[in-house]
Amino acid sequence: MSTTIKDLRAEPLDLPLKEPFVIATGRKDAASNVLVRVELADGTIGWGEVSATPYTSGDTQATAIAALDHLRPVVIGKDVRSWRSLLAETRRHLRFQAGAHSGLEIAVFDAFGKATGVPLWQLFGGVKAAVETDLTLSLGTPEETGTAAGRAVRDGFRKIKIKVGMGVAIDIARVIAVRAAAPQCELALDANQAFTPKQAVELAHRVAAEGIELSLLEQPVRRDDLAGMRHVREHCGVPVGADESVFSPEDAIRVVREGAADVINIKVAKAGLAGALDIASVARAANVDLMIGCMMESKIGLAASVHLACGLGCFTHCDLDSIYLLRPFACEGGFTLRGAEFSVEGITGGTGITYEPH
Template sequence: MSEIVAMSVEPLDLPLAEPFEISLGTQHEASNVLVTVETADGTTGYGDGSPLPPVTGETQAIAIEAAQAMASIVEGCLTSNYRPIIQAVRQTFPKTPSATFAVETAILDAYCREHEIPLSELFGSTPRPVETDMTIPLLPQSEATKRATSAANSGYEHLKIKTGNDVSEDVERVSAIHDAVPDAALKIDANQGWTPKETAWFADRVADRGVHLELIEQPVPATDVTGLADTRRRVDVPIAADETVFTPEDAIRVVTEDAADIINVKLGKSGPLATADIIAIAQGADTDLMIGCMLESAIGIHTSAHIVAGTDAFSYVDLDGNRLLAEDIIPTSDGPIHEIAGPGHGVTPGL
């Protein structure tokens, strides 16, 4: 295969259709990073990352600076050596996961485009349509119910409800959404906002109101693995680890300490190759899997969807990041189905 002759990095600012509020803060736009690699034979690969300081520890400026510095590792290498290149990038820049995700995606995209194969085949299978849920942000009860009803009317059968501020208000809002869309499957994401005791109280209160929950995601702080395990013991609802798991080593700790029923893997935390390692760890430990996202454009979201199609490993799919954008980098559907294709992840900006 040919040599990577150039890698460029630029900001990718994508306004959101509506403000997106979670317990960690409110976003009004996706301040992303776009990476492009070019090979000697004229192939171009694209990647993007969506830094979120409370989660990834990066601002857009930090991610751009890091990605630009990664060019010294990437340029001059053969795309066929993608695994050692990506390993070197991640070892050298361990604290910038959004930047490394963008770079890793661009390299893998170029490799697959050179071979004229979809990215999913690199992970085991051909592309297929991938269904996502829709996230309901932290909103006043009436607005949250309105958003949930609109999503259900647009074909979304699975909803993820953001919680994690006032637990009593969370009970009322989740119950109201259930009453408004009783057929929707509901997931809860507290984004580290609760204690184990609060999580148990919440789960008991919504159960008393007849609300069935698929899972509760990351109820306690990311570093509190002991608290996560305590929550799992207290609560009958399956508990998912999200911000707790960035690396395969993090996944090993979660399964060793029986801290979660589900691991939520995000390429924006781990990248495609490490995600494959985390899948293997979870499957070996009989731990269920979810795939999530940040506010990536179609580039990052379709990359994640290719991992879903390629591995067939995920029971829960939360890939709605680009559905929250006012306008994506390519025309995309507003519905729950991601139609993916190749070669690579199949997304060329502007086309």
């Protein structure tokens, strides 16, 4: 069969950042990613990428490569047109390893779409051909954060996400600096689990007291503290988002049952593409809004998220900004970028990524 998998390869993909990126749980100077290559019997190549994020998913570059090597005999000979059963089988063979599974899924979907002439955004629903992203600002002094916000406005961004978690007083000074530099932008905060519920509520109230409106307070408290998330949601006056709390559809159901969030942040790097589709179904059925985020993927991995966002067309928050944080990287296709807007118009199959490793 021409759409059966002939080979799976994983190799290091080290990508320098334009400048260090700091959040409450860690700091990155470079992205130690993994390039995933799936080859079909007809010669079609599907590309995927793992963004190894040890402090979020537990994956490192080395463990992701080992996990994908482990899965090679499981996928060889399988038909990518039966992607749902293929991917269920890989998850039965290897628990956890969210990043490795995600990189494999992206490559499998890309190969499927290229071999059959279906662009992924249409496979996922074809709702719209373009999405607009925000830009995320790293932890830093109020002056640094304000300067970065001014640069974001000049670069055409209309939505800004500010990483917080340095402490309520300094975070407020940073939010004020961003508002001054970007008076028209929609502002969201992401604490990456840094606060206690009480601190998170205090931060939201003090920001409101400055007359600054927020569109979202993402992952204010520890990932497993769903009661704390609900407390913040009930008292802070701002929509609360669950990111680290939701890796799987089962996590999403728990968040819904606990009333822990107004928004669920889906990332392909956490759930894979099949899991992302299932989480989206859970959230939509429960009237929970959806956000799509990313880790530190290059264009190769990010393209899958752009296609998912366009295809489903149901994300009220779009945070697909890794490509702006990495130094330019030689890889073609996937999408076209105009300012803050990604377009998948003209993609003829899969994510449309073409790549020639050096």
